[in-house]
Amino acid sequence: MSKNIQQMVRVDRREALKAAGASVLALGFASTAQATPEAAAEALSKATGGAATTMSDKVKFVGLPEIAENGATVPVGISVDSPMSADNYVKHIHVFAEGNPSPETITFNLTPTGKAEVNTRIRLGKTQNVVAAAVMSDGSVLTAKREVKVTIGGCGG
Amino acid sequence: MAKKPRVKLPKKAKAGDMIQVKTLASHKMETGNRKDKKGNTIPRLILNKFTCTFGGKEVFSADMHPAVSANPYIAFFITATASGTYEFTWTDDAGKSMSVSKDIAVS
Numbered sequence: 001m002s003k004n005i006q007q008m009v010r011v012d013r014r015e016a017l018k019a020a021g022a023s024v025l026a027l028g029f030a031s032t033a034q035a036t037p038e039a040a041a042e043a044l045s046k047a048t049g050g051a052a053t054t055m056s057d058k059v060k061f062v063g064l065p066e067i068a069e070n071g072a073t074v075p076v077g078i079s080v081d082s083p084m085s086a087d088n089y090v091k092h093i094h095v096f097a098e099g100n101p102s103p104e105t106i107t108f109n110l111t112p113t114g115k116a117e118v119n120t121r122i123r124l125g126k127t128q129n130v131v132a133a134a135v136m137s138d139g140s141v142l143t144a145k146r147e148v149k150v151t152i153g154g155c156g157g
Numbered sequence: 158m159a160k161k162p163r164v165k166l167p168k169k170a171k172a173g174d175m176i177q178v179k180t181l182a183s184h185k186m187e188t189g190n191r192k193d194k195k196g197n198t199i200p201r202l203i204l205n206k207f208t209c210t211f212g213g214k215e216v217f218s219a220d221m222h223p224a225v226s227a228n229p230y231i232a233f234f235i236t237a238t239a240s241g242t243y244e245f246t247w248t249d250d251a252g253k254s255m256s257v258s259k260d261i262a263v264s
Contacts (some may be wrong), residue, residue, distance in 0.1 A: 023207075040163060066193050072226060072227070073226040073227070074226075077232075078166065097224055100224050101188075101190055101223075101224065102222065104222040104224070105222055105224040105225065106217065106219055106220065106221050106222060106224070106225050107198070107220040108217070108218075108219045108234075109217070109218040109219065110216075110235070111215065111217065113216055113217075113234075113235045113236045113238075114175050114176070114234030114235040114236050115175060115234045117233070117234055118219075118231070118232065118233045119230070119231070119232040119233075120212070120219075120225065120229065120231050120232070121225070121226040121229070121230050121231055122224050122225055122226055123188075123223075123224045123225070123226055124224075
């Protein structure tokens with residue numbers, strides 16, 4: 001199916017855009033090179049200075065849909081279990097998308113205040129894994145991964 | 158860049174309260190991957206930096222990449238400690254920035 005969509009984009013992207021309106025903005029990704037899980041892992045290790053990462057259920061996705069109808073704006077929230085005190089807090093939260101043209105999505109820089117929960121909206125070019133990585137103040141890196149299915153409206157999807 | 162960004166946070170809070178700050182900037186966030194009718198690439202123009210400062214000290218910031226949706230929405234939590242002004246600033250690829258400031262009264 002996604003092959004059909006890509007062909008459609010290539011041949012007649014303008015018409016497709018018109019037909020489907022703003023909801024297919026995400027298709028802009030389809031015509032360019034795609035990132036791979038390896039590229040996402042590389043970006044992650046670059047962002048964390050090569051620190052070892054651990055999958056942890058302390059990092060949770062909040063409000064990230066399993067199926068996103070519109071890849072142009074996918075709500076994503078990340079909540080990290082942390083007291084956010086001066087000596088134990090979350091320094092950064094990185095979000096990576098494995099199937100986008102470039103895996104980096106957004107990086108949040110936090111200070112010891114409030115709670116470690118952030119919300120935003122991101123673009124996803126196709127069905128792919130979203131990776132969140134929380135860099136803690138002690139240097140450890142906790143990650144979480146979730147697949148989001150992206151259905152693209154208006155293109156027979 | 159015409160429209161002012163919108164920021165929502167309580168006007169009043171008790172000391173130690175956890176408050177949520179919601180921000181919504183108005184920006185196309187052009188990815189640099191799209192092409193116009195003639196097949197020319199539309200140059201990238203996104204807001205790449207968001208910062209929130211309180212009393213001149215940074216309390217929260219975000220580095221944005223093209224994969225952030227148009228009209229970036231960012232929400233986060235802070236602990237209210239003292240009355241003062243929160244400054245919110247967005248900067249784009251061209252170096253242009255827009256800011257909003259919000260006062261909070263903490264009792």
